Amino acid sequence: MAGPADAHDRDVRAAERFEELFRRHHRAVAAYARRRAQGDTSDDVVASTFLVAWRRLGEVPADSLPWLLAVARNVIATQQRGSRRRGALRQRLERADGSASPSAAEESAGRVAAALGRLPETDREAITLIAWEGLRPGEAATVLGQSPAAFRVRLHRAKRRLRRELDRAGQADPHPQHPSVAKEIAP
Amino acid sequence: MTTTRRTRDADLMELVRGVDPFEGDVHPATDAAAEALLREILAVPRPEHSPGTRRSRTVAVRLAAVGGAAAVSLVAITAITGEDRGGVVPASAAVVRHALAAAAQPPGTILHVDMRGTQNNGDGTSITWRDESWQGSDAADDRRQVETNPDGTTAESANVGDTEQVYDPATNTIYASTTTANSAKPEAQRNYRISPGPTANTYVVRLMVFRVAPGHGYRIVPGRGQKYRLVVTASQAKALKDRSAMIKWVRAPRSAATLNGYRPAVVPARAAAASPDCSDFGSQDYGDQILTMLRSCGAHLVGNATIAGRDTLELRSQDGHITYYVDTSSYAPVQLDTTGTDGGTSLRFTKYELLPGSDANEALLSLTAQHPSATVDRNQADYVAAEKRLFPNG
Numbered sequence: 001m002a003g004p005a006d007a008h009d010r011d012v013r014a015a016e017r018f019e020e021l022f023r024r025h026h027r028a029v030a031a032y033a034r035r036r037a038q039g040d041t042s043d044d045v046v047a048s049t050f051l052v053a054w055r056r057l058g059e060v061p062a063d064s065l066p067w068l069l070a071v072a073r074n075v076i077a078t079q080q081r082g083s084r085r086r087g088a089l090r091q092r093l094e095r096a097d098g099s100a101s102p103s104a105a106e107e108s109a110g111r112v113a114a115a116l117g118r119l120p121e122t123d124r125e126a127i128t129l130i131a132w133e134g135l136r137p138g139e140a141a142t143v144l145g146q147s148p149a150a151f152r153v154r155l156h157r158a159k160r161r162l163r164r165e166l167d168r169a170g171q172a173d174p175h176p177q178h179p180s181v182a183k184e185i186a187p
Numbered sequence: 188m189t190t191t192r193r194t195r196d197a198d199l200m201e202l203v204r205g206v207d208p209f210e211g212d213v214h215p216a217t218d219a220a221a222e223a224l225l226r227e228i229l230a231v232p233r234p235e236h237s238p239g240t241r242r243s244r245t246v247a248v249r250l251a252a253v254g255g256a257a258a259v260s261l262v263a264i265t266a267i268t269g270e271d272r273g274g275v276v277p278a279s280a281a282v283v284r285h286a287l288a289a290a291a292q293p294p295g296t297i298l299h300v301d302m303r304g305t306q307n308n309g310d311g312t313s314i315t316w317r318d319e320s321w322q323g324s325d326a327a328d329d330r331r332q333v334e335t336n337p338d339g340t341t342a343e344s345a346n347v348g349d350t351e352q353v354y355d356p357a358t359n360t361i362y363a364s365t366t367t368a369n370s371a372k373p374e375a376q377r378n379y380r381i382s383p384g385p386t387a388n389t390y391v392v393r394l395m396v397f398r399v400a401p402g403h404g405y406r407i408v409p410g411r412g413q414k415y416r417l418v419v420t421a422s423q424a425k426a427l428k429d430r431s432a433m434i435k436w437v438r439a440p441r442s443a444a445t446l447n448g449y450r451p452a453v454v455p456a457r458a459a460a461a462s463p464d465c466s467d468f469g470s471q472d473y474g475d476q477i478l479t480m481l482r483s484c485g486a487h488l489v490g491n492a493t494i495a496g497r498d499t500l501e502l503r504s505q506d507g508h509i510t511y512y513v514d515t516s517s518y519a520p521v522q523l524d525t526t527g528t529d530g531g532t533s534l535r536f537t538k539y540e541l542l543p544g545s546d547a548n549e550a551l552l553s554l555t556a557q558h559p560s561a562t563v564d565r566n567q568a569d570y571v572a573a574e575k576r577l578f579p580n581g
Contacts, residue, residue: 011280015229019281022228026221035208047224054228113206131203159199 018054025065026050032069032133037076048075066135066142073125073143115165123158126151226515229281230488282488282500282518283481286511289518290477292541297548298322301538302473307531321551322474323544329552342577345554352554353573354561361554361563362573381424390424392417392434392453423453473523473534480509494521495535 026046033045049072053060061067116124122144129140141151292298301319315337323329331345343354351364381390417434419427426432432453480486485505492501492512499512499521512521523534542548550556555563564570 012284015281015284018229019225022221022225026225030221047228050224051228051231054231109206112202116203116206127200127203131200132207159196162199162203 014057018057021053021057021060021064021068022050025068028065028133029068029072032072033076035128035132036073037079041079045072045075045079063139063142066139069129069133069135069143070145111166111169115162115169118165119158119161122154123161126155126158127162130155226282282513283486283502285518286486286500286502286513287478287481289513290474290481290520290539292322292324292474295544296324297542297544297551298324298474299538299540299542299551300536303535303537305533305535307533319538321542321548323549323552331552331554331557343554343557344577345552347553351570353570353577354554354558355573355577359558359561360573361558361561362570363563363565364570365565365567381419381427388421390419390421392419392424392427417453419453427453476509476525477511477520477523480504480511484509486511491515495537497521 029049030042030046033042033049036042037045049068052071052075053064053068059067116127119127125144126140129135129143130137133140135143137151137155138148140155141148144151144154146154299319299321301317303315303317305313305315307313317335318332319335320330320332329347331343333341333343335341343356345352345354353362354360355362381392383390423432427434434453481502486502487505489501489503489510492499494512498515500515500518502511502513503509504511508526510522510524510526512523513519514521520536520539522536525532542551555561564573
């Protein structure tokens with residue numbers, strides 16, 4: 001029968017593993033939360049994510065970042081369902097289109113951001129998990145709870161939709177496009 | 188996929204990266220806030236988890252102090268997480284581990300401690316003292332200490348190898364003991380000496396240097412203290428010599444043979460090492476007390492406390508006899524309280540720092556280095572007389 005000493009050793013090992021997990025991934029989880037959570041709630045998202053990890057440490061896989069981001073994503077979704085608010089990222093991206101007197105670079109960035117904001121949430125997430133979080137497709141698939149094959153299809157479609165949105169934005173734009181944007185979105 | 192498509196894909200993703208709202212440093216206060224969050228989470232009990240018992244409830248935890256890692260609100264996190272802990276924050280292995288690391292002395296360093304002690308004798312009286320010491324890690328006995336008595340007088344002594352020294356400022360003389368220990372291990376050399384006893388097959392263990400300090404035990408202070416005799420059998424003496432046994436202070440009814448309800452006893456070293464008696468620290472000094480408490484006495488986190496204006500984490504032994512406060516940021520010792528049936532002792536550490544083992548710092552361990560003009564007297568009788576004169580209270 002396990003005694004107090006065994007329990008203590010187990011606690012120590014768990015704490016060590018969690019601390020290593022926390023130190024390795026805190027910044028990535030914080031970045032993910034800051035990009036997507038409402039204003040000052042990102043700290044809550046990070047704290048809740050790691051608290052879940054602490055409580056379910058036995059379930060955290062060796063490749064732990066996708067697992068953590070999946071938890072963070074769920075925390076944000078729950079948060080936003082509760083407050084009936086629109087996603088912070090989408091709001092932020094849509095606002096990016098409305099700046100006054102933008103420079104050409106800002107204007108092109110604003111168009112990209114706005115186009116991204118008009119994508120369905122899952123498409124946007126597929127793209128930003130790769131572009132912003134730096135995940136590999138297999139890892140991003142884990143975050144979204146999809147198979148790698150399904151994720152690749154989603155990512156392909158998401159990119160196509162983004163190009164379409166950028167095309168549409170370019171046609172509707174009375175101002176000339178920033179050269180780099182014009183080049184990149186050329187069919 | 189064509190090269191053109193791959194290029195276009197890469198460029199598209201580069202465009203998206205260009206609108207990353209948090210490119211670069213994510214959060215200026217991340218490091219400090221992260222440390223605070225880590226400690227808060229580690230203080231939360233982790234349930235024994237088995238598959239299929241997932242909690243569906245999402246728990247929100249707000250940082251107690253973003254950007255101020257020192258302020259950790261365990262009380263707040265207790266309330267937020269809604270865990271029933273029976274009113275006590277349970278063991279936090281990580282905090283204990285941090286405290287252990289902060290109290291341990293790495294090789295090649297010098298531990299500098301400035302400590303104020305208060306001993307409640309349990310009879311309405313108490314004594315206080317201040318002890319500033321420098322302890323080397325490489326040689327267990329290299330240590331210098333300056334003790335300030337309640338009347339303000341100071342007494343300075345040192346242990347160099349297996350000899351003891353005291354410094355008399357009145358004569359600017361360092362009195363060095365010429366007696367050296369035999370083959371016993373260092374702490375045994377410090378603590379007792381074995382000689383033939385009054386009758387056949389008996390030996391006398393002379394506990395060389397100790398002073399009553401903790402409320403339920405004794406603290407060895409090398410270089411001074413009351414002498415104590417213990418008559419043991421030949422087999423016990425042999426066991427002490429071959430290190431299979433050790434002297435341990437155990438509770439005993441008050442009598443002429445006890446000190447504050449304790450008496451020394453010969454106990455098997457293995458048993459003592461395997462399961463230390465956490466209600467009786469025996470002859471350990473405070474450094475060993477802290478380590479023993481954290482390692483083997485069911486130390487657990489109780490909560491936060493303010494000690495002399497410092498934010499601390501309060502740790503307590505399983506039996507509640509020992510309470511240990513550590514700094515919330517560095518986990519350095521702040522106060523060690525021990526309570527027993529006859530009173531208690533409180534040791535407050537105003538300084539607990541590790542110094543690098545440089546030549547300049549090594550000099551802190553030496554009386555001769557500190558008093559280079561002092562005469563060194565190696566006459567044993569003079570040493571004994573000086574010890575009695577300079578440490579009249581033991």
